[in-house]
Every structure is written in C-alpha cells, then in structure tokens.
Amino acid sequence: MTQIAYPVMQWQLVNEPDHVELSRLVIEHAWRADNGLSDTIHELYVDDGELILPSGPIRGQEAIREWGKKIVANTPWRCIRHVCGNMRFVSLADDEAEGTTVLTVFMVAGKDASTTIPYDVGEDHDRFRRTEEGWRFVSRRWVELFSRGDRIKLP
Numbered sequence: 001m002t003q004i005a006y007p008v009m010q011w012q013l014v015n016e017p018d019h020v021e022l023s024r025l026v027i028e029h030a031w032r033a034d035n036g037l038s039d040t041i042h043e044l045y046v047d048d049g050e051l052i053l054p055s056g057p058i059r060g061q062e063a064i065r066e067w068g069k070k071i072v073a074n075t076p077w078r079c080i081r082h083v084c085g086n087m088r089f090v091s092l093a094d095d096e097a098e099g100t101t102v103l104t105v106f107m108v109a110g111k112d113a114s115t116t117i118p119y120d121v122g123e124d125h126d127r128f129r130r131t132e133e134g135w136r137f138v139s140r141r142w143v144e145l146f147s148r149g150d151r152i153k154l155p
C-alpha cells in the first residue's frame with residue numbers, strides 16, 4: 001500500500017488552556033451581541049483593535065463602542081442568535097494567536113415570521129493578543145459563506 005505524504009504544516013495549535021480561553025472570548029462576543037449588549041463588545045478588543053464588517057472596518061475600542069451603542073439604540077432585529085462552531089486556534093507567538101470560527105446567524109427582522117433558515121453562515125477570521133486582562137481581539141473579519149438573501153441595514 002502506498003502511503004500519502006502530506007506537507008509539513010507551518011502552524012501549531014494553541015495549548016488546551018489557551019483554546020478554552022479563546023473559545024470563551026469568541027462565545028462572549030456572540031453572547032453580548034445576542035443579548036442586547038453590543039455596546040460592551042469593545043471591552044473584548046485591544047485598544048487599537050479592529051472589527052471588519054462588510055460595511056467597512058471599525059478601528060479602535062472607542063469606535064467599536066460607538067458602533068455597539070448605535071446597534072443597541074436602533075436594533076434592526078427582533079431576535080438574533082449566533083451559533084459558534086468549528087473553532088480552531090493556532091499560535092503565532094507566545095502571546096499571539098489567530099483563529100477561525102464558523103458562525104451560523106439566525107435572525108428575525110421586521111414583521112416576518114420566525115424561521116429556522118439561517119440568516120447567514122460565515123467565518124470569523126480572528127487575531128488575538130494576550131494582555132494583562134487575558135486574551136483580547138486584535139482584529140475580527142467576517143467572511144460570508146452562505147446567505148438566505150434578505151438584508152438589513154446596520155447602523
């Protein structure tokens with residue numbers, strides 16, 4: 001039987017404790033968005049962190065906080081839930097990591113009836129830095145993979 005030779009991978013998965021902490025950070029981001037606390041998401045980022053959305057990048061904690069305050073003040077959905085899965089984190093250095101998370105977003109907006117069809121399925125591409133307070137986002141970039149087609153306008 002011929003054995004297949006796979007290329008040597010140039011990445012190292014983070015250790016178990018870091019995987020748990022990074023998973024908790026990713027889930028906390030989703031939980032805050034789902035529970036009307038988008039105005040506190042900035043706390044999960046380093047000072048010069050960046051949130052990259054289809055509408056454009058939001059740079060710095062203060063700008064992320066202002067974005068979150070607009071979401072809370074003018075929430076464009078009746079209900080939203082983010083389901084985080086397939087989280088994978090690799091070490092870049094002792095205090096730096098990057099990762100991807102498959103995100104399934106369910107949302108009810110307007111007067112439409114609730115549906116079990118996801119609003120979006122995509123990936124969050126994240127970079128992290130360990131700080132004195134623990135792991136924080138350096139950047140988060142949303143990459144859409146699938147969409148049910150209806151769109152809402154975010155503040």
